[in-house]
Amino acid sequence: MNSEAPNPREPVSGGAMDKVVERRGLSNKVKAGIAAGALGLAAIGFYAYAPSGNSQTVAADRVTISTVQRGTFDDFLPLRARVTPLLTIYLDSVEGGRIEEKLVEDGATVQKGQLLAVLSNPELQLSVLARQTDVSRELNSMRSQELALAQTRLADERGMYEAKAALDKAERQHAREAALAARGFIARKQFDDTTADLEYQRGRYAVQQRTRSTDERLQTSQLAQLRQSAASMNSSLDVARLNLESLKLRAPVSGQLSGFEIMVGQSVNRGERIGQIDSPGANKLIAGVDEFYLGRVQVGQKAVIDQGGKTYQLKVTKIYPQVRNGQFEVDLQFQGGEPQGLQRGQTLQAKLTLGDPTPAMLIPNGSFYNDTGGAWVFVVTPDGGKAVKRNVRLGRRNADFIEVLDGLQPGEKVLTSPYTGFADKDRLDLQQK
Incomplete structure (x- = not known):
């Protein structure tokens, strides 16, 4: 049997001796399981550290934190009042006509019975x-x-x-x-x-x-x-x-003439207002009061103002119950003397006493009240890391404090700054720097 012998001059390739070696790796199932586990851990971390829908992270230095304390509540109301003449007499044209003479200029001090102008009809x-x-x-x-x-x-x-x-x-x-x-x-x-x-x-x-x-x-x-x-x-x-x-217009009382801007040759109608006379040296204050206090302000209540280093006493003499732009008005009349040099339209700061001082639990007055109406507040947790919404019952207010009736204890801390932007949240995370 003939067989062909290898040629010793040809190079040996070794091809007959090589084998493919397979590398061992992770299977697709294992990889899928690892990916699923990583996603689960990420979800757990997200829910653990991300804020919930009813919470919000707020920088602690951007809010005002106040402490609930016991003290004496001074039941007064700060008012911004304007000076108005105590008595104002309006000048109306009883009969219409043409202005023939104007004998007094606007702003002059006139005497009762003084001739001011002459009309013709x-x-x-x-x-x-x-x-x-x-x-x-x-x-x-x-x-x-x-x-x-x-x-x-x-x-x-x-x-x-x-x-x-x-x-x-x-x-x-x-x-x-x-x-x-x-x-x-x-x-x-x-x-x-x-x-x-x-x-x-x-x-x-x-x-x-x-x-x-x-x-x-x-x-x-x-x-x-x-x-x-x-x-x-x-x-x-x-x-x-x-x-x-009546075509001869005379001053019905003595005082300061104002709003008297008629001109010679001008025609005025019957009943047309052509000026007014303000009582000299006698003034009152008209103050706007928040409608929240409509049921608490009464005629006869006392008020004070500090002017020129002296304190002056006033009394509520009239209440105008019509509410405009969230306020109603009251008349305050001086009891005794009044400050010298008061000008019509000048504004003064007054304090209206609503009741006697009483012991109470207090929190500082703040803008939060406008956002909550006094129904709830954010209370800071003992560790200072969160502020949780809590229903409370608040009472009287003055310029400095609000009376706490229920829902808070002395020593607790609450947010008294505005709640704008997070009034709909139940919890705030206070981020410390």
């Missing part, structure tokens, strides 16, 4: 003249009626005298003839005529008395009506003249 002047003519005509007519009534009264009196005289004469004649007739010296017919005349005069006198009584009653009533009508017409004429006089 031709229509009003003609109306007053016509009214005066009508009244004069009516008064003349009434005087004529009074004269007629007086003449009637005189005629009645004259008739009474004549009737009485005739009656007396008839009685005397009858008395003389009665004695003669009894002795037969006078004819019977003549005596009967004398008797008939006496009866006639008696009846005539009685009728005249009734006539005079009736006329007197009617005349008295009619005269009273005429005099009442005359007085009413004279009053009407006085009013018309007064309206005409």
Whole structure:
């Protein structure tokens, strides 16, 4: 059997002796398990260290932390008040017209009754003249009626005298003839005529008395009506003249004139306000008060201001319950003297006393109250690392402190700075530097 022998000159390759060696590594299942474990650890770390939806991290040096403490609560309310004249009289044009003269400038001090300006109103002047003519005509007519009534009264009196005289004469004649007739010296017919005349005069006198009584009653009533009508017409004429006089604008009181900016030639309407007079040297304060205190402010409560190194006492004299922009207004009147040199519109700081000082648990007043309404606060944990939301019950407030009624203990710390940006969170993580 022939076999082919290798050629000793050819190089030996060794190919027949090499084997592929497989490297051992991690299987795909193992790799998947490792990846899943890493993700789990990352998730655990994230949930452990990342803030939750109801928490937020806040730098500790950006918030104000205050301590709950026991003390005395001074129940007062700081007010910012403006100076206003105690008495202000407004000047309104009673009748419209054209400004003919302006005798006083704005800001001047005027005296009661001083002439300030003169207006003209031709229509009003003609109306007053016509009214005066009508009244004069009516008064003349009434005087004529009074004269007629007086003449009637005189005629009645004259008739009474004549009737009485005739009656007396008839009685005397009858008395003389009665004695003669009894002795037969006078004819019977003549005596009967004398008797008939006496009866006639008696009846005539009685009728005249009734006539005079009736006329007197009617005349008295009619005269009273005429005099009442005359007085009413004279009053009407006085009013018309007064309206005409109102074209001369005078100061109703003494004081400082302000807002008097009319010009000569200017036309003003009836009832138009053309200025005001402020009482000199007598002022009051008007202060705005938060609507929260509407039920606690009463007329008669005391207030004080410090001005020029002195303390001045005031009293609440009027409360305006209308609320505008979250505030209502009160009038404060000085009790005794008032500071010198006060100017209208000047602002002063006042303290209104709402109640007597009482022991209480207190926290410093802060802007947090505007965000929570006093219903809850953030309370700092003992380690100082967190602040947790807690419901509380707060009471009275002044410029410095808020009264704590329930929910906090002395020594606890709370956040009193604004809660803007995290008022909806339940927990704050306080990050220390």
